[in-house]
Amino acid sequence: MYPLFRTPNRVIAMLVGWSLFSAGLSALVSGIADVPLGRGLVLFAPTYFLWLLFLIPNYFMCRTLPLDKRAWTMVIGNQLWIMLAMALLWALLGRGYALILDSLADSAPYLEYFSAGLFTNLVIFAGQFEFFVLLHYLLIALQRGRDLEQQALQQELLTSKAELRALRATIHPHFLFNALNVLANITDSEPAQARNFCVRLADFLRYSVAYGDRPTATLGAELEHVQNYLSIERERFGDRLCTDIEASEELLGTPVPSLMLFPLVENAIKHGIDSCIEGGCLKLRAGTDDGRLHIEISNPLDELGHKRQGTGIGLISLRQRLKNRYGDEATLQTCREDDLFVARICLPLRKAPAAVN
Amino acid sequence: MAKRDPIRCLIVDDEPHARQALQNALARHPELEVIGLCENGLQAVKAINEQHPQLLFLDVQMPKLDGFDVLELVQEQIPFVIFVTAYDQYAVQAFEANAIDYLLKPVDPKRLAQAVEKVVARVGMEEPSRLESLLADPVRERELLRxxxxxxxxxxxxxxxxxxxxxxxxxxxxxxxxxxxxxxxxxxxxxxxxxxxxxxxxxxxxxxxxxxxxxxxxxxxxxxxxxxxxxxxxxxxxxxxxxxxxxxxx
CATH class of the missing domain: 2.40.50.1020 (LytTr DNA-binding domain)
Known part of the structure; x- marks a missing residue:
């Protein structure tokens, strides 16, 4: 759609404006070419109106010849050729129109008038053409800016939606109920432990809640968060839960999306270890390979241990968040390996994730 | 009034603290005697089969066999069941399974006392067999079995x-x-x-x-x-x- 014609009002304004311009220009050219004013109006004004039809398609031409992607010489050359072809076409059409007028009208030599004004008209047409080319490129640049802005907004919306879901999943009411239960059960019998439990729970909640203000965290902070969560669950599971977490010291400062590990660890507990009657060991390994950060989380799984299977929402949401930040450079894969469920994250190591917010 | 033997009960819960806390709370009720603690449904089925408790304190969410699975397997051997769970979403299902009461965790000592009273009042009265009602229950298991x-x-x-x-x-x-x-x-x-x-x-x-x-x-x-x-x-x-x-x- 031609941008100057986007609303009916604009079309009317454009047509009226162009009519006035055609009339004015006819008077001007009539003066220059020494043509009587009335004759000049009849002869020139309709052909000027025709220019509009010649100039508007140039917009689409400009779109196929973007300034930033093609060589300048090529763009200018192409536009010049088109201009010359159009000028020629216009001259032919105008001449035909003058011939028709000649045959209709009594004594006025329209063809002569047309020839007299031809050079002036061609110069003006060339000027018009250049003006429109510039106008069109300007319009395209403005439109591109708006599109980019909209895309960025859309992306941001997607990201925040995914992150909100992640946040909501973090503070699952069942988790809080379970934690409160543990607390109620141990306050009398083990007050010191109960106090420690409260500290861990507070740290855990603080990290989860602060999430919106801090989309990027370090791997070290993420691991600490997960450790807090696991220490809370360990009270509940007792001997059924053992954990084995290893990450080399120099990786702890690596920037990662915050709350990246938690959904995976929570899955491992909720759907994995809790499904096994004897419980099991949650293993987490963080390492580097080929300039990329690799994290692997594995846990035993008894597929018939629970009546319902997980919905997989947590994984989908995490995958979406990684995609929003890293595009195709980050992967999250899950698979079964014998009795184990394994989740693997792979991220570019050096590039800090762009903080969307 | 003749002193009755204490009611023999079994606690089934997968969380160690929960078992311990309930056992401690029941120490204040001499009309009950805790004869065992079970960590999961499999242990519960075994204990019920061998020790024949009269009352079951039963957690719902447990690995492998949940509370309802345990009842499905031993229904004819258990006179009374009190569900003890952190979530209220199972209440309807629990009463459909003829639970005598339904306690929410953390267990309020007053509510526990009421539940114990209910059991004491009912013990000795002949209950209709709960086997049929449980088997005939059309609401249980809306989902397909895996x-x-x-x-x-x-x-x-x-x-x-x-x-x-x-x-x-x-x-x-x-x-x-x-x-x-x-x-x-x-x-x-x-x-x-x-x-x-x-x-x-x-x-x-x-x-x-x-x-x-x-x-x-x-x-x-x-x-x-x-x-x-x-x-x-x-x-x-x-x-x-x-x-x-x-x-x-x-």
Whole structure:
């Protein structure tokens, strides 16, 4: 759609404006070419109106010849050729129109008038053409800016939606109920432990809640968060839960999306270890390979241990968040390996994730 | 008033603190005696079978066998059940399973006292058998089964439905045939059929429910008499309406 014609009002304004311009220009050219004013109006004004039809398609031409992607010489050359072809076409059409007028009208030599004004008209047409080319490129640049802005907004919306879901999943009411239960059960019998439990729970909640203000965290902070969560669950599971977490010291400062590990660890507990009657060991390994950060989380799984299977929402949401930040450079894969469920994250190591917010 | 023997009860919960806390709280109720603590459903079935408690404090969410699974397996052996759970979403289901009470965790000592009172008042009064009401309950298990639970004395088998070749009706029992074994379960074929995926299990005969994944071919003996040959060459009769069911499915 031609941008100057986007609303009916604009079309009317454009047509009226162009009519006035055609009339004015006819008077001007009539003066220059020494043509009587009335004759000049009849002869020139309709052909000027025709220019509009010649100039508007140039917009689409400009779109196929973007300034930033093609060589300048090529763009200018192409536009010049088109201009010359159009000028020629216009001259032919105008001449035909003058011939028709000649045959209709009594004594006025329209063809002569047309020839007299031809050079002036061609110069003006060339000027018009250049003006429109510039106008069109300007319009395209403005439109591109708006599109980019909209895309960025859309992306941001997607990201925040995914992150909100992640946040909501973090503070699952069942988790809080379970934690409160543990607390109620141990306050009398083990007050010191109960106090420690409260500290861990507070740290855990603080990290989860602060999430919106801090989309990027370090791997070290993420691991600490997960450790807090696991220490809370360990009270509940007792001997059924053992954990084995290893990450080399120099990786702890690596920037990662915050709350990246938690959904995976929570899955491992909720759907994995809790499904096994004897419980099991949650293993987490963080390492580097080929300039990329690799994290692997594995846990035993008894597929018939629970009546319902997980919905997989947590994984989908995490995958979406990684995609929003890293595009195709980050992967999250899950698979079964014998009795184990394994989740693997792979991220570019050096590039800090762009903080969307 | 003659002093009654304490009511023998069993605590079933997968969380160690929860078991301990409930046991501590019950110490204030001499009319109850805790005869055991179970960490999971399998232990519970075994303990119930061997120790015959009168009252069960039963957690709902546990690995492998949840509270309702335990009841399904031992229903005829347990007079009274009190569910103890952190979530209120199971309350309706619990009362449908004839629970005498439903306690939310953390357990409020007053509510626990009320529940104990209820049990004490009811002990000695003859209860109608809860077996029938539980079996006949149409609301339980809205979802399709992924596994079938069978009990052999104190031992519980969890059979994935995909491993079940066919199920045979035998009076009030069903015989569940897998490639290796046959398990007997107190249930009716029609009731079991309702809980299994109709795209996988086909009633080929009044007495046979077939997992069609194990169907190898169908042979006709005469116009109205056909037999199903299973993948391990076992043969099952197909009735005329059963053949209709099969055709619809295949």
């Amino acid at each position: 596994r079938i639970l069978v009990r052999d004395g104190s031992e519980v088998h969890v059979l994935p439905v995909d491993a079940v070749m066919y199920i045979e009706a035998a009076d009030d029992y069903v015989a569940i045939h897998t490639a290796e074994n046959t398990h007997i379960k107190l249930d009716r074929l029609s009731r079991l059929q309702k809980k299994l995926d109709p795209r996988q299990f086909c009633r080929i005969h009044r007495s046979y429910l077939l997992n069609i994944n194990f169907l190898s071919r169908i042979e006709s003996e005469s116009k109205d008499s056909r037999i199903a040959i299973l993948t391990d060459r076992r043969e099952l009769p197909i009735s005329r309406s059963g053949y209709g069911n099969l055709q619809k499915l295949l």
